[in-house]
Structure formats: structure tokens, C-alpha cells
Amino acid sequence: MEGRLPEPTAETLREAAEKLADSAEAVSEIAVSAAAAVDPWLLPHxxxxxxxxxxxxxxxxxxxxxxxxxxxxxxxxxxATLEAAELIERRPVRGDRRGIGLVLTERGASLLADYRDRRATRIADVMRHMPGDSALALLAGLRSFVSSLADAEDP
Incomplete structure (x- = not known):
């Protein structure tokens, strides 16, 4: 088929995997910084x-x-720790007399929304420094990567 790129070699895939892993660590650092900016108590776990x-x-x-x-x-x-911090609460589940479900409190939902906003803002700031076609290619590649996760076999 004309215009189609050749299948990547094992070497190219390995190089891409290493770059993706490095990028994931950088994004993880952005996420940790965003969480700390919202509340230093908000550790990754x-x-x-x-x-x-x-x-x-x-x-x-x-x-x-x-x-x-x-x-x-x-x-x-x-x-229990998050409940004591008033970030989540346990509530009875409708239709199940013994069931208890976990939900975010208003404070927990607000904190999570603030974290997600800060994280997205920082990543968008980084992407603004990329050429437009590179940013769009990254988005397309990430969409494809995420959809392929379900198809990939566990190692």
C-alpha cells in the first residue's frame, strides 16, 4: 500500500520503548510535583x-x-487514612443491605480536580514548545498506544 510506513524493527521498537519509558518518568515527575503543589500530604500511593x-x-x-x-x-x-483526612467516605450501597461503597468527599473531589488541572496545565505547557505537527503526532501515537494496551499480553 502506497504511503504506508514499513513495520518497525526490533531495534527501533526497543529504542522507542526506552524513549517512552524516559518520557513516562518525566511525566510522572510532573504528576508528583502537581500533587505536592496541591497538598504535600498527597503522596503517590x-x-x-x-x-x-x-x-x-x-x-x-x-x-x-x-x-x-x-x-x-x-x-x-x-x-482509613484517607477517610480520617476527610477525602473519602464509606456509604451504604443502594439495593445491598450489607454493601459499603467508597466515594470521594467534596474535599476529596476538589483536591483531585485541582491535581488533574495542575498536571494537565503543566503537560500542555511543555507541549506548547513542540512543533504543532509533533504535538498532534504525539497525541495520535498515545491514543494508539493506550488502545493497544488492552491487546498486549502481560510479560
Whole structure:
């Protein structure tokens, strides 16, 4: 097919993987800085729980533990810490007399929104320094990468 690029070689894929890993670390540093700017207490493991609960309001502790790869006791302790900080709360689940779901409090939702805004603003600032076609190519590549994650086999 005319105009189609050749398939990447193993060497090219390895180089791309290394560049992507380096870029991911840089973006991770931006995320950590954004979290610290919002609240120095907001460490990555706490933020991870907030993001997970914020994206899945009402999930139970078992689903949280499974989804984040934590043990159930660790997830429970983390939630107790976030609950004491008034960032999440446990609520009864409608239609399930014994079910308890996790939700963000207003303060937790506000803190998470502030974090996401700061993170996106900083990344957008970096992307403004890229040529327009490079920024668009990056976006297209990231969309393709994310959609391929589901198809990729675990190592």
C-alpha cells in the first residue's frame, strides 16, 4: 500500500520503548510535583486511591484492592487514612443491605480536580514548545498506544 510506513524493527521498537519509558518518568515527575503543589500530604500511593475511587464511585474495598494490586488489609488501612483526612467516605450501597461503597468527599473531589488541572496545565505547557505537527503526532501515537494496551499480553 502506497504511503504506508514499513513495520518497525526490533531495534527501533526497543529504542522507542526506552524513549517512552524516559518520557513516562518525566511525566510522572510532573504528576508528583502537581500533587505536592496541591497538598504535600498527597503522596503517590494516596493519590492512586483517590483517582481510583474518583473514577469508580461506589466501588467496594475488595474491588479497590483488586484494581490497584493491593492486599485487602493494605487497601483498608489506606482508606482509613484517607477517610480520617476527610477525602473519602464509606456509604451504604443502594439495593445491598450489607454493601459499603467508597466515594470521594467534596474535599476529596476538589483536591483531585485541582491535581488533574495542575498536571494537565503543566503537560500542555511543555507541549506548547513542540512543533504543532509533533504535538498532534504525539497525541495520535498515545491514543494508539493506550488502545493497544488492552491487546498486549502481560510479560
Amino acid at each position: 494516596r493519590l492512586r486511591i483517590l483517582r481510583f475511587v474518583g473514577d469508580r464511585p461506589g466501588l467496594n474495598l475488595t474491588r479497590l484492592a483488586d484494581g490497584t494490586g493491593m492486599t485487602l488489609p493494605r487497601a483498608s488501612r489506606m482508606c
